[in-house]
Amino acid sequence: MSETDALRALMEADRWIDRVGSQRSHLPEMAELSTIEVELRSLLKALQEAQAAQAPVRTAYEDAQSEAARLAKRAGDLERTLSASTANARELTALQNELDHVRELLGRSEDRELELLLAVEPLDEVVSSIKAQAQPAVARRTELQGVIAELQATLDEELVSLRRARRERAAALSPELLARYDAALVRVGTSGAAQVDAGRCDGCRIALSPLDVDRWKSQMAGTFMPCPECGRLLLP
Numbered sequence: 001m002s003e004t005d006a007l008r009a010l011m012e013a014d015r016w017i018d019r020v021g022s023q024r025s026h027l028p029e030m031a032e033l034s035t036i037e038v039e040l041r042s043l044l045k046a047l048q049e050a051q052a053a054q055a056p057v058r059t060a061y062e063d064a065q066s067e068a069a070r071l072a073k074r075a076g077d078l079e080r081t082l083s084a085s086t087a088n089a090r091e092l093t094a095l096q097n098e099l100d101h102v103r104e105l106l107g108r109s110e111d112r113e114l115e116l117l118l119a120v121e122p123l124d125e126v127v128s129s130i131k132a133q134a135q136p137a138v139a140r141r142t143e144l145q146g147v148i149a150e151l152q153a154t155l156d157e158e159l160v161s162l163r164r165a166r167r168e169r170a171a172a173l174s175p176e177l178l179a180r181y182d183a184a185l186v187r188v189g190t191s192g193a194a195q196v197d198a199g200r201c202d203g204c205r206i207a208l209s210p211l212d213v214d215r216w217k218s219q220m221a222g223t224f225m226p227c228p229e230c231g232r233l234l235l236p
C-alpha cells in the first residue's frame, strides 16, 4: 500500500469514527427527549403552583368537616341527655339553650364546609388534570431513555471496533507522517488529512487560492502540503 493510500485509509477511518460519534450525540430521540423534559419541567412548575393554591383550602375544608362532625356529635349527645333527663325545669331549659346554641353553630359550620368544598373541588380538578397531562410525557420519557441507552450501547460497540481498525491503519504510516497527521487532527478534529475537491479543501470547505492549487498539484510525492486554512494534510 502506498503512503498516500495509507493516509487516505486513516483519514477515512477517522471520518467514520467522527460520524458515528456525532450520530451518538445527536440521536433524534435525544432531541425529542429534551423537548419532553422542557414540557415536564413546565408541568411540574404548574403542578407545584396548583398544589400550593390547593393545600390551604383543602386543610380549611378538612378542618370545617371535623368541626361540623364534632358539633353534630355534641348535638346528638345533648338530645339524648334531654330526652332521658329527669332534671328540674331550670336544668332542662339550660340544656335546651345549649342544644339550640350547638345547633346554630352546627348550621354555620355546615355552610362553611359546603362553601369550602365548592372552593376546593376546582382546585383538585386543576391538580389532577396537570397530573393526567404529565402521565403520557413521563411514559414517553422512560421509553426514550431506554431507546437512547440501547442505541448508544450499539454505537459504543461500533466505535470500539472502528478505533481498533484505526489503530491498524495508523500503524501503516511512517512515524513522521503519523505525527504530522495526528498534530493536525488534534488541532482541528475529525481527521488530520483532507482531499481537494473542485479547488476546495473538503476538510474545512474553504477554496484554495489558484497559487495554492498549483502548489498542491505540483507537490512531490509524499510531501502532503497542509491546507493553508485548516492545516490538514492535502492528499494528492
Ligand SMILES: [Zn+2]
Pocket (backbone or CB within 6 Å): 194, 201, 202, 203, 204, 205, 206, 227, 228, 229, 230, 231, 232
Ligand atoms: Zn482545509
